[in-house]
Amino acid sequence: MTIYVDLLFFDNFIMNFIILWIVDRLSGCNTNPWKLAAAAGIGALYVIGSFWPTLYFLNNISFKVVLSAMMILLSFHIERWRDFLRLSAIFYMVTFLFGGVAFGILYFTNQNFMLANGGFYIHGYPVVTMIIAAVFAYIITGYCWRYMRARLDRKRLMMPTEVALDGKAVKANAMLDTGNVLHDPISNYPVVIAELSCIKELLPDALASIIQAGNEVDIGAIMEALSGSPCMLRFRLIPFNSIGQSNGMMVGFRPDYIKVFTPEQTIESKEIIIGICNSRLSQDDAYTMLLNPGLII
Numbered sequence: 459m460t461i462y463v464d465l466l467f468f469d470n471f472i473m474n475f476i477i478l479w480i481v482d483r484l485s486g487c488n489t490n491p492w493k494l495a496a497a498a499g500i501g502a503l504y505v506i507g508s509f510w511p512t513l514y515f516l517n518n519i520s521f522k523v524v525l526s527a528m529m530i531l532l533s534f535h536i537e538r539w540r541d542f543l544r545l546s547a548i549f550y551m552v553t554f555l556f557g558g559v560a561f562g563i564l565y566f567t568n569q570n571f572m573l574a575n576g577g578f579y580i581h582g583y584p585v586v587t588m589i590i591a592a593v594f595a596y597i598i599t600g601y602c603w604r605y606m607r608a609r610l611d612r613k614r615l616m617m618p619t620e621v622a623l624d625g626k627a628v629k630a631n632a633m634l635d636t637g638n639v640l641h642d643p644i645s646n647y648p649v650v651i652a653e654l655s656c657i658k659e660l661l662p663d664a665l666a667s668i669i670q671a672g673n674e675v676d677i678g679a680i681m682e683a684l685s686g687s688p689c690m691l692r693f694r695l696i697p698f699n700s701i702g703q704s705n706g707m708m709v710g711f712r713p714d715y716i717k718v719f720t721p722e723q724t725i726e727s728k729e730i731i732i733g734i735c736n737s738r739l740s741q742d743d744a745y746t747m748l749l750n751p752g753l754i755i
Contacts, residue, residue: 467502474498478533480552487534497529619747622714623660624689630656632747642731648752649733656746662687669736674709696733708733
């Protein structure tokens, strides 16, 4: 196959620019398109240089890593190593995915192309193929990136928690829920929502049975279940509204304390109410409590 320098440059320039543009979109950097074009041009010139006999050493993997770093540094305003590593991760993810989609389309459509020295050359340059590959790469990479970020964010919001009542304590995994703004109307204490299953051993058996049966509004039955309990005055009914349920009532209690173990510190509070929920809070059982931001902030 005869290789034309101008087409070799154009092929790789377009590919590099699309990759950098997708990285820019996913990272939210909103960088200047001219900076992306300059970085894409350097990457395309590198490919041309790698075909030059006296510059064959450019095909070494170390030079390819350096080139990637140069393209990222030139394209984006980076102040911290953390930002550089994040952008590098997105860059390589997009590059591998874009390359796989593009070559897959070229293979199945019997397009004539050549891959060599870290670059590629497409005979006739099918623009439609590259656009389709870019769209697929953007959609798939965006979905994967959002999924990974959600998983990482949720992991950072997970905190081991300990709740005590009448000298007994239980431990559970809790997640900080920024949407939980529930407060006890009497004390104005923030409410931490807990699954019945994780705090059941702190409650009188009769009260646990009432909650499990969904009879939280039966005040007479609750009073009877709490009669004789030294913690009777700590229990109360908490009104709440949620999706699919308005004017709901939740049994809650003021514990001896709650301890939340964050990576930086242990947060302990007695000015808190534990609201008891008779349904699962997490589909994968990753947590059984929802922390109120008022407890952490």
